Amino acid sequence: MKYAVPRGTKDILPDDTPLWQFIEDTCRETFGLFNYREIRTPIFEATDVFTRSIGYTTDIVKKEMYTFPDRKGRSLTLRPEATASVVRAGLENNLITPDNLLKVYYLGPMFRYERPQAGRQRQFHQAGVEAFGSADPALDAEMIQLSVKLFERLGLKELEVDINSVGCKKCQPAYREALKKYFESNLANLCGDCRQRFELNPLRILDCKEAHCRKYIEQAPAMVDHLDAECKAHFSQVVGWLDHLLVKYKINDRLVRGLDYYTRTAFEIVSKQLGAQNAVCGGGRYDDLVEEMGGKSVPAIGFAAGLERVVEILKAESRQSKIENRIGLFIATIGDEARQVGFHLLTKAREKGISADIDFQGKSLKAQMKAADRLGARYVYIIGDDELKNKSAVLKNMGTAEQKEVSFGELLSVFVK
RNA sequence: GCGGCCAUGGUGUAGUGGUAACACAGCAGAUUGUGGAUCUGUUAUUACGGGUUCAAUUCCCGUUGGCCGCCCCA
Incomplete structure (x- = not known):
């Protein structure tokens, strides 16, 4: 890499x-x-x-x-x-x-x-x-x-x-003094870091996690009292x-x-x-x-x-509840002419606010279906040569595998309702 | 800045001093225009650099990176 x-x-x-x-x-x-x-x-x-x-x-x-x-x-x-x-x-x-x-x-x-x-x-x-x-x-x-x-x-x-x-x-200054006074006598027992903190910022000693420092910290005066x-x-x-x-x-x-x-x-x-x-x-x-x-x-x-x-x-917690990024419509096409028509319908679908996509890798119909499935497409609209003549094609519901004939003109109204 | 552990295909993992195994994913196919099941095929210069060795992915050192802890903070 x-x-x-x-x-x-x-x-x-x-x-x-x-x-x-x-x-x-x-x-x-x-x-x-x-x-x-x-x-x-x-x-x-x-x-x-x-x-x-x-x-x-x-x-x-x-x-x-x-x-x-x-x-x-x-x-x-x-x-x-x-x-x-x-x-x-x-x-x-x-x-x-x-x-x-x-x-x-x-x-x-x-x-x-x-x-x-x-x-x-x-x-x-x-x-x-x-x-x-x-x-x-x-x-x-x-x-x-x-x-x-x-x-x-x-x-x-x-x-x-x-x-x-x-x-x-x-x-705060008075409290710092009180802390210094308290730790002064035990300074030798504190860790190296705490001895540094003693000089720079005694308040930080309170944060130390060293077990032997904690013994002394527990008894240290509290800010609340000062x-x-x-x-x-x-x-x-x-x-x-x-x-x-x-x-x-x-x-x-x-x-x-x-x-x-x-x-x-x-x-x-x-x-x-x-x-x-x-x-x-x-x-x-x-x-x-x-x-x-x-x-x-x-x-x-x-x-x-x-x-x-x-x-x-x-x-x-895997609580993200799988916020899925699914698309509404995939347009599968067979042949160049169908692809041109498909692209036109694709544009219209997007204009209507339907998230939609089409193949860009020259895939076979089978592979396009597979791709649509992977994208989580709710519907696939399948356009081939016969469909071009009739201006109507099969709309497949990918959830139920139901298919029905929907004309090019009707396609978008199906989604709008 | 200090310490411990680690580094194998896209991902998760095996394994051995003599040229890498498995799972999943991916891609292609299993009769001609249809996904999710099954089957078949296919996908790795074993992080980088150096050393030891007839030979290293496997041993040693360094580098880089990751994880965890210290520190510190969100």
Whole structure:
């Protein structure tokens, strides 16, 4: 094989596209129900758009971005996620202002240079929403409800919603100190990675899966206990709204997200049906990002769902219900003249909205029938020399094998009714 | 970036140090103008490069890729 897809990318083939289309349609519909409107931003941006928003110390920025100079030497980057792009677009087009509530959604490919693994690719697809202009806890709850509804409509089961609050600029530093103080004495017992995290971002220690680290993590102080009054009130109202909306959730005070811009509410939906990469969706509030990117102070919240992971689950559940791509009519012909007439009828059928096809490989009638069968054609119209004289031919129902004589003129009316 | 496992026709799988087996799919045919059943025939330089050997698909090394885990995240 001379050419192959680049590592970590995949072709989505015709057998799978119906499933993808179902997922995409369901996303659009569900987001629409919650009054989100679609936004489409470029697939690459000036590198700064991502480095400044996602954070210089995150893995994404440090080692996972596809960054390249264009012909004029500008540094561009394939988007590793879409929130930064949406903020940039919203600011540039004056859609994000303190007084305007903006609800947008997006759908599309993202790029991260990582080692491929189950549920992890270098090009992958996300569907996400962002809401700007409100710090209302009800909005946080609505967004979590939206993500749950989305997966419900997609038909996913066995999901768990985890939520936490990571505090804000004011109270998070104190919590970091508290964590450092706690881990300091046990530093020698932690794994090498955690010792690094201790310096760079102690919050991430909470995420460590090493068994011997977990012993210490369990006893570590929780962010929830270190929130300032406002963050605490916000979090309890989010939880209150979730209860009111009957959304099931689990407070997970060890939940930490990997992007630097999150504040207050952080949430994740994980599936028990996936491997190590088990999050189907993650998101949270980012009240400082808009200002950091040059806008006024505008609170915001969003989440993104990983579509490959949804596909993986739906395939495993084989719940895709074989969304078949059948055609309505196949026109089988014998001889050149019949083919010309057949092609004419084919055109008319298509004009009437009937999906239809004809042979292009010079096949025998038998082989044409076989081809029609494989295409799942509901009907085959068989035209030969005799039929040309009578302007009438046999229409065969491929399901029942019934045949009846139908004139050229009547053919389409049979389908219309 | 690190570790483990793996790499045979379109697909899924056998197998052996001496030039590849099976299933399914595909194509062609089994009386002349008709599909889905059956039968027959047909479809592979055994990922790439190098090494050991009289001889490698089978052994060794490297490369590339895949899967799984770490990391990280969706």
